[in-house]
Amino acid sequence: MAQSTQEGPYVALPLSEVDPDALKVVRKLLANGHEAYLVGGCVRDLYLRRRPKDFDVATSATPESIRKTFRNSRIIGRRFKLAHVYFGTKVIETSTFRTTPITTNDDDLLITHDNEWGNIEDDARRRDFTINGLFYDIESDTIVDLVAGIPDLDRGVIRTIGDPLTRFQEDPVRMIRAVKFAARLDFTIEEETWRALLATVGDIDKCSRARLLEEVYKLLRGGAARRSFELLLESGLFPHVLPSFVELFDSRSGLGLVRPQRIPDEHEDLPRGYQPSRLLWALLDALDEYTLETRQIASNGVLLAILLAPIIDEDWLSAPRRDLDKTIDATMDALCNPLGVARRDRELARQILMAHRRMVETPGARRKRRPSLVQRQYFHDALVFLGIAVQARGEGGSEFAHWQRLAASATPMVEREGAGDDEDDGKRRRRRRGNRSRRGRQAGGDRAARSAGQR
Numbered sequence: 001m002a003q004s005t006q007e008g009p010y011v012a013l014p015l016s017e018v019d020p021d022a023l024k025v026v027r028k029l030l031a032n033g034h035e036a037y038l039v040g041g042c043v044r045d046l047y048l049r050r051r052p053k054d055f056d057v058a059t060s061a062t063p064e065s066i067r068k069t070f071r072n073s074r075i076i077g078r079r080f081k082l083a084h085v086y087f088g089t090k091v092i093e094t095s096t097f098r099t100t101p102i103t104t105n106d107d108d109l110l111i112t113h114d115n116e117w118g119n120i121e122d123d124a125r126r127r128d129f130t131i132n133g134l135f136y137d138i139e140s141d142t143i144v145d146l147v148a149g150i151p152d153l154d155r156g157v158i159r160t161i162g163d164p165l166t167r168f169q170e171d172p173v174r175m176i177r178a179v180k181f182a183a184r185l186d187f188t189i190e191e192e193t194w195r196a197l198l199a200t201v202g203d204i205d206k207c208s209r210a211r212l213l214e215e216v217y218k219l220l221r222g223g224a225a226r227r228s229f230e231l232l233l234e235s236g237l238f239p240h241v242l243p244s245f246v247e248l249f250d251s252r253s254g255l256g257l258v259r260p261q262r263i264p265d266e267h268e269d270l271p272r273g274y275q276p277s278r279l280l281w282a283l284l285d286a287l288d289e290y291t292l293e294t295r296q297i298a299s300n301g302v303l304l305a306i307l308l309a310p311i312i313d314e315d316w317l318s319a320p321r322r323d324l325d326k327t328i329d330a331t332m333d334a335l336c337n338p339l340g341v342a343r344r345d346r347e348l349a350r351q352i353l354m355a356h357r358r359m360v361e362t363p364g365a366r367r368k369r370r371p372s373l374v375q376r377q378y379f380h381d382a383l384v385f386l387g388i389a390v391q392a393r394g395e396g397g398s399e400f401a402h403w404q405r406l407a408a409s410a411t412p413m414v415e416r417e418g419a420g421d422d423e424d425d426g427k428r429r430r431r432r433r434g435n436r437s438r439r440g441r442q443a444g445g446d447r448a449a450r451s452a453g454q455r
Contacts, residue, residue, distance in 0.1 A: 006416070013046045018038065018042075019055045021090060021092055022042075022057060022092050025094060028436070029094075037059040037137055038138070039055060039057065039123075040058075044134060049154055051356060058094075058095055058096075059094060059095070059097065060119070060136065071084060082094060088100075098118055099119075100125070100126040100400065120135060120146070127147070128174045130149040130161055131149050131181065141225070152190075156188060157190050158178050159190040159193050164192055169203055172203040172204045173195050173207055175204060176241065178197060184222045184223065186224075201240060201260060203237065204240045209340040212241055213339050213341065215301060219286065221291065226281060230260065238257070241339060243308060244335050248334055250278075252311050257277055257280065275313065280306075280310040283309060283389070286389070286392040287388055289391060298381075300341075301347075304335075304345060305353050324354070329350065355376070356385060359373070360386075383404070383407060387400055
């Protein structure tokens with residue numbers, strides 16, 4: 001356990017567990033006369049003996065100094081300016097120590113500009129939760145804790161740094177992050193923090209739809225999607241974060257989204273209105289299992305398909321194909337337009353849902369379409385979704401195995417670029433990219449089989 005000193009608790013972590021490229025960034029900044037530490041979630045996860053998703057660095061160097069130090073970097077952001085240091089496809093996010101910005105309006109604490117530099121203590125105290133305010137000093141091989149984060153990690157508690165009402169008003173997205181960490185780490189939100197969250201739920205409407213959508217994707221990708229959605233419902237955040245989803249669920253089910261503990265036992269005859277809710281919770285359970293077992297990240301298209309599937313479930317197998325296509329498009333518009341979902345993600349979700357219909361059709365109809373479907377660019381995502389749906393419904397395993405076998409033996413064909421765009425644009429892109437595009441798709445079917453097969 002931590003030993004307290006005047007500067008805070010210190011706990012050693014093994015350097016062997018730290019990403020070597022992150023160590024390179026820290027060491028080079030130190031060599032150039034700057035302070036530099038690993039910071040935040042990676043330190044928290046290493047302490048909990050979890051594998052960090054990524055490694056971030058905090059430093060006394062300004063973004064411009066970081067850019068001069070690393071030729072393989074660039075500065076990003078306006079509201080929150082920082083540097084990305086690139087090692088191939090890997091990014092080490094490197095931020096400058098900040099202090100809490102001074103607000104000019106006492107009635108509105110919302111932070112709109114966060115580029116006032118400070119020291120390590122300032123930076124620790126302006127972070128959201130105590131468990132994320134930890135710094136790792138690689139020179140002394142210790143954690144520097146200036147906000148009592150380690151005791152909260154030991155107790156399994158999510159607590160804001162400072163007054164929770166103020167912290168949530170400064171940045172309402174912190175409420176979603178509290179839900180995310182509580183669900184992902186299986187922690188409890190501390191009582192005062194929880195009361196403040198309930199009191200400021202409406203402030204989430206001040207945040208941009210794009211930022212909220214990205215937070216929803218993070219909840220779904222994190223391996224604790226079901227628990228995250230339960231906490232969104234329990235806190236009252238759900239209708240503010242996903243208003244169009246709530247409206248669709250209300251209109252299609254008649255009961256809205258029902259919490260798992262209020263759904264009748266699955267062995268009983270289930271009233272019609274409960275079925276969409278039960279399917280959604282089952283899909284989220286299966287998504288979590290896929291994420292944790294394969295360590296793969298489902299695409300946004302797969303995540304949207306999971307949200308849409310319970311809403312269109314009644315039409316999925318019974319409606320004629322053309323009618324189903326129209327239903328999916330109409331439902332997609334109603335869900336995605338208010339949320340600002342990217343066109344490419346919407347189109348991928350539509351393709352996944354239509355492909356799913358074909359993948360679970362009768363064997364005779366399925367044989368006619370084997371070559372074209374397996375060779376499509378979206379087939380990998382459709383196969384991932386099929387595996388999740390099979391797990392959720394507890395049936396259809398033979399179809400999943402069938403498509404896995406086909407994927408393992410198929411050679412993907414070249415598909416027109418920019419599915420969903422007009423044909424002329426697709427032809428122009430295909431001519432420009434030529435054989436390079438073909439080479440980029442050769443492993444598609446094999447990759448789908450390997451990834452989905454890990455389940």
